[in-house]
Amino acid sequence: MKKIPKILTIALIILILIVLAIAIFTIFFDQAVLMRKGTVYRVRIAKKIVALTFDDGPSPIWTPQILDVLKKANVKATFFMTGMHVKEYPDVARRVAKEGHEIGNHSFSHHVLLYYTKEELKEEILATEAIIRNVTGQKTTLFRPPKAWLTKREKKKIKELGYKVVLWTLNSKDWVTFDDKYIIRYIVKNVRPGDIILFHDSGGVFSIEGGDRHETVLAVKRAIEKLREQGYRFVTVGELLKMEPKGE
Secondary structure (H helix, E strand, O other): OOHHHHHHHHHHHHHHHHHHHHHHHHHHHHOOOHHHHOOOOOOOOOEEEEEEEEEEEOOOOHHHHHHHHHHHEEEEEEEEEEEEHHHHHHHHHHHHOHHHHHHHEEEOOOOOOOOOOOHHHHHHHHHHHHHHHHHHHOOOOEEOHHHOOOOOHHHHHHHOOOOEEEEEEOOOOOOOOHHHHHHHHHHHOOOOOOOEEEEEEEOOOOOOOOOOHHHHHHHHHHHHHHHHHOOOEEEEEHHHHOOHHHHH
């Protein structure tokens, strides 16, 4: 009988270590680096041009605030939206489109797609495509997988559906970083021409929706100002892709 508690203690310690390892990996390492093959994550150009992108929205709280910042700065960005949030907050999604921003497909449910069948994957993408088109009038051909995770087979299937898989170069880590100054320093220090920069307008550390994006709003405003001081311009992902040198 005494062995059982000991075994349970060992199992609990192992479980805690695994959870800590996953947390450390998520916070300090960008998993998208492992997924870049066969995707778009930056465009190799010499001009100082970058694309700002926002994932997980639309949010009735944070997306409008980010839109206000972008409008004041006269910057167009790309918003990768989940179908469930477009369905729930259609007015916010319509405002994104009305103000000239680009909309990308970020799946319907925001579940990690690694273990989806071909039909399940297709359903996630096409359901979101239909909702985005019906609500905003935009037909998107850009897809960003939740958490960046995709298999080689899934990348092929997504391309067969007429989409480009878009990841990112710089991850602001705004969903785990509660300091706008850190986000700004990281981006300004590491940015290169042709980069795609990731922010979030919804979602938290443990949730698909919600989260506190106050630091994101501040960071986006200051990052735009700082990058402009360095001579950078801002375009949508679609516009950036058109600048890709032929043969690349």
